[in-house]
Amino acid sequence: MLGSADAVAFLPSTDLDRSRSFFTGTLGLPLLEQTPFACVVRAGTTMLRITLVESLRPQPFTVLGWDVPDLRGTVAALAAAGVPPLRYDGLGQDSDGVWTTPGGDEIAWFADPDGNTLSLTRFAPPVR
Incomplete structure (x- = not known):
């Protein structure tokens, strides 16, 4: 439908x-x-x-994200603009704040001015 x-x-x-x-x-x-x-x-x-x-209590999970071809370049550009990556204890993010999934996808998170969690993902090429 x-x-x-x-x-x-x-x-x-x-x-x-x-x-x-x-x-x-x-x-x-x-x-x-x-x-x-x-x-x-x-x-x-x-x-x-x-x-x-009127009021907002940000959720503890991603509410919106983007599929980006150059995740690390986008993370660096955001950091240069004053938007640092979010870091999560125990997740194993690297020095850029990027987490690599077991399947090879790369993900980074950041917050908007209201504290909404947003994400960037670079999907790994499919395994053939």
């Missing part, structure tokens, strides 16, 4: 101006619309609606 429909992603924010600055300025996502209720950006082919909420 929805197999060919485009998905729309949602993130909560307590400050839309701050979120707009982060998502458009720091992350480089194009702005589609700003209203008093939401800041809407484009993330690849996905519409991302950053929705104003």
Whole structure:
């Protein structure tokens, strides 16, 4: 039924101006619309609606992520822009904050200004 429909992603924010600055300025996502209720950006082919909420308790898991071809370059660019990788005790992340899965995928996490956990993944080539 929805197999060919485009998905729309949602993130909560307590400050839309701050979120707009982060998502458009720091992350480089194009702005589609700003209203008093939401800041809407484009993330690849996905519409991302950053929705104003009165209060927020960030979840302890990833709520949005990107598949990136140059994970380490993206992590370095984010760190240079003041967005450090998140580190998790016991996960075995390397000095760049990257965790390599048993299957060879590389993953790094970072937070938006509201504390939402976001991720970057470089998927390993499929084994043939």
